[in-house]
Amino acid sequence: AQSVTQPDIHITVSEGASLELRCNYSYGATPYLFWYVQSPGQGLQLLLKYFSGDTLVQGIKGFEAEFKRSQSSFNLRKPSVHWSDAAEYFCAVVPRNTNAGKSTFGDGTTLTVKP
Amino acid sequence: KAGVTQTPRYLIKTRGQQVTLSCSPISGHRSVSWYQQTPGQGLQFLFEYFSETQRNKGNFPGRFSGRQFSNSRSEMNVSTLELGDSALYLCASSLLYEQYFGPGTRLTVT
Numbered sequence: 001a002q003s004v005t006q007p008d009i010h011i012t013v014s015e016g017a018s019l020e021l022r023c024n025y026s027y028g029a030t031p032y033l034f035w036y037v038q039s040p041g042q043g044l045q046l047l048l049k050y051f052s053g054d055t056l057v058q059g060i061k062g063f064e065a066e067f068k069r070s071q072s073s074f075n076l077r078k079p080s081v082h083w084s085d086a087a088e089y090f091c092a093v094v095p096r097n098t099n100a101g102k103s104t105f106g107d108g109t110t111l112t113v114k115p
Numbered sequence: 116k117a118g119v120t121q122t123p124r125y126l127i128k129t130r131g132q133q134v135t136l137s138c139s140p141i142s143g144h145r146s147v148s149w150y151q152q153t154p155g156q157g158l159q160f161l162f163e164y165f166s167e168t169q170r171n172k173g174n175f176p177g178r179f180s181g182r183q184f185s186n187s188r189s190e191m192n193v194s195t196l197e198l199g200d201s202a203l204y205l206c207a208s209s210l211l212y213e214q215y216f217g218p219g220t221r222l223t224v225t
C-alpha cells in the first residue's frame with residue numbers, strides 16, 4: 001500500500017545545531033515530494049518541493065531536502081537551527097500525473113529548539 | 116497575491132447543531148481541499164473540489180459535505196455535530212500539485 005512515514009514523532013535540537021528530519025515513502029513510481037511547516041494554531045506553509053532533476057532542493061527559511069531514490073527518502077535539513085524553527089513539520093507526496101487532491105501527508109515531526 | 120482565507124477563525128457550537136465553514140482560495144486556483152486536524156488523528160483529508168465538482172473524497176461520514184462555487188470559493192458543512200468533530204479545519208488551494216493552506220477554523224463542540 002502507498003504510504004508516507006516520518007519515523008520521528010518528536011525531535012529536540014539546540015539552537016545553532018544542525019537538523020535532519022526523515023521522510024520515507026512507499027510508492028510504485030517516485031511521486032512528487034513536499035515538505036510543509038506548521039506553527040501552533042496556524043495553517044501549513046510550503047517549505048520546498050521536488051518534482052524532478054537535481055536531487056538537492058533549496059527551500060525557504062534556509063531549509064533544503066535531498067531526494068534519494070535508492071532509499072525512497074526525502075529528508076529535510078537545516079545547517080543551523082533558530083528558535084523560530086520550532087514547529088511541526090509534515091512530509092507529503094502526490095502520485096505523478098494526478099493532482100493535489102491525491103496528497104498523502106505523513107504524521108508529522110514536532111521540532112523543539114533548546115536555547 | 117492574497118493568500119487563502121478562511122472564515123470564521125474560531126467557532127463554538129453545541130452537539131447536534133450544524134456548522135458551515137468558508138474558504139476563499141488564491142486567485143486563479145481552481146482546486147480546494149479540506150482537512151480535519153486533531154491531536155489524536157493528525158491531518159485527515161476530507162474532500163477536494165475542482166471546478167465546482169467533488170474530485171476526491173476522504174473517509175468521513177455523510178454528515179460532512181462541501182461545495183464549490185463558480186468563483187472557486189468553497190464551503191464545508193457539518194451536520195449533527197458531535198464532540199469528536201472538535202478540530203482545526205484547514206482549507207488548501209492548489210493550481211496543480213503543491214497546496215497553499217489557510218490559517219484554519221478552530222471548531223469547538225460542547
